[in-house]
Amino acid sequence: xxxxxxxxxxxxxxxxxxxxxxxxxxxxxxxxxxxxxxxxxxxxxxxxxxxxxxxxxxxxxxxxxxxxxxxxxxxxxxxxxxxxxxxxxxxxxxxxxxxxxxxxxxxxxxxxxxxxxxxxxxxxxxxxxxxxxxxxxxxxxxxxxxxxxxxxxxxxxxxxxxxxxxxxxxxxxxxxxxxxxxxxxxxxxxxxxxxxxxxxxxxxxxxxxxxxxxxxxxxxxxxxxxxxxxxxxxxxxxxxxxxxxxxxxxxxxxxxxxxxxxxxxxxxxxxxxxxxxxxxxxxxxxxxxxxxxxxxxxxxxxxxxxxxxxxxxxxxxxxxxxxxxxxx
Numbered sequence: 001x002x003x004x005x006x007x008x009x010x011x012x013x014x015x016x017x018x019x020x021x022x023x024x025x026x027x028x029x030x031x032x033x034x035x036x037x038x039x040x041x042x043x044x045x046x047x048x049x050x051x052x053x054x055x056x057x058x059x060x061x062x063x064x065x066x067x068x069x070x071x072x073x074x075x076x077x078x079x080x081x082x083x084x085x086x087x088x089x090x091x092x093x094x095x096x097x098x099x100x101x102x103x104x105x106x107x108x109x110x111x112x113x114x115x116x117x118x119x120x121x122x123x124x125x126x127x128x129x130x131x132x133x134x135x136x137x138x139x140x141x142x143x144x145x146x147x148x149x150x151x152x153x154x155x156x157x158x159x160x161x162x163x164x165x166x167x168x169x170x171x172x173x174x175x176x177x178x179x180x181x182x183x184x185x186x187x188x189x190x191x192x193x194x195x196x197x198x199x200x201x202x203x204x205x206x207x208x209x210x211x212x213x214x215x216x217x218x219x220x221x222x223x224x225x226x227x228x229x230x231x232x233x234x235x236x237x238x239x240x241x242x243x244x245x246x247x248x249x250x251x252x253x254x255x256x257x258x259x260x261x262x263x264x265x266x267x268x269x270x271x272x273x274x275x276x277x278x279x280x281x282x283x284x285x286x287x288x289x290x291x292x293x294x295x296x297x298x299x300x301x302x303x304x305x306x307x308x309x310x311x312x313x314x315x316x317x318x319x320x321x322x323x324x325x326x327x328x
Contacts, residue, residue: 094126095327097319100133102141102158104265106289109282109311110134112217113157128327130155141263148314149209155315160199160215161246166207171246173199174215174310183218183308190215190310204317212320217311224303225280226271226287226296243267243279248305264290271295280305 099117103110110132117130139147144156145163161175173195174186181189189195195215203209224231225242238256249259262270267279268291278296280303281287293299320328 095128095323096131097128097154098131098133098138099155099157099313100135100137100139100144100147100153101156102135102144102162102264103286104289105134108285108289109157112311116157116216124327128323132157135265145209145211145314148316149211151210151316151318153316154319155313157311157313159309160213160312164246164249167202168247169202174312175246175248175306181308183220183310186308187215187218187310210317211314212317214313214315215310216313219283219309219311221308222282222303222306223280223284223287224300225278226292227278227298227300228296230298231300241275241277243270243276243281244305248280251305268292268295282309 099113101110101113103113114132117132121129133153135141138153141158141162142165144153144158145166147153148156159175160170160173163170173190190199199213199215203211203213225244229236231237234255237252240257241260242252242257243260243262244252245261249261252259260270260276262276262279264281264286267276267281270276271279271292272295279292281290281292284299287293287299
């Protein structure tokens with residue numbers, strides 16, 4: 001945030017770096033959302049509030065959400081970061097959930113998913129057990145959120161951008177421009193600055209999905225991708241058949257690339273067949289597991305499209321609501 005005073009409704013500027021800023025989003029009348037930056041100087045615990053009107057990113061969210069967005073108490077589930085009361089529930093029968101991931105068995109994300117499920121089992125004292133299913137075990141990734149909503153699956157572990165086709169706003173959560181924040185700072189905003197409530201409003205009220213969603217496992221900037229030759233200029237993307245997803249499609253189309261959507265597990269084979277010329281998926285560990293170095297020898301770091309990310313867990317809302325408070 002710049003140092004000049006910014007009154008409500010006026011434009012402000014947001015800068016990234018080592019500032020002690022906190023971003024807060026709150027619903028306002030007329031279906032609009034107010035975004036506030038709280039600057040916390042090192043000499044004081046009291047912040048100085050400075051406002052900036054919804055920029056292109058904020059306006060995009062506001063335009064996609066329905067009018068008169070409700071508070072968390074009137075529709076969306078309360079943020080888990082607010083704490084759960086009620087103490088420990090009495091012992092009950094074991095609850096078994098099946099959660100499908102968007103990852104192959106050799107992907108590090110699948111390893112992280114399995115580790116998370118083990119922690120849930122341990123922390124619940126064995127009362128909540130999660131069966132971890134690999135990608136496409138019950139349904140394909142594009143249909144996973146609908147399978148969770150209908151109850152075919154208890155949950156899904158993936159990223160919000162996989163449902164970009166349902167609503168472009170989803171790409172802002174975990175795979176968007178991040179508003180100058182790191183992956184960890186983004187999660188802080190999500191759970192303590194209004195992001196959780198905003199996302200539930202989008203998923204539950206606008207998209208009519210019976211789902212509660214939680215971001216977790218933050219990551220930093222993704223690689224630019226895997227190429228035949230070194231990328232020396234943005235002009236090198238002109239005419240290139242490039243694989244990416246979400247809001248990044250517009251970035252690369254603006255640079256002259258022909259963007260083609262390919263599931264992560266199929267990227268290497270698409271490169272080998274020539275369906276695409278180059279691609280980005282996620283991180284070098286996952287890229288290697290999917291065989292990217294076998295078909296492209298040049299990996300470029302530092303991306304245009306994704307300065308940070310967080311993974312997503314979707315849970316069937318009825319089954320989430322049925323959990324004892326301590327398990328939630």
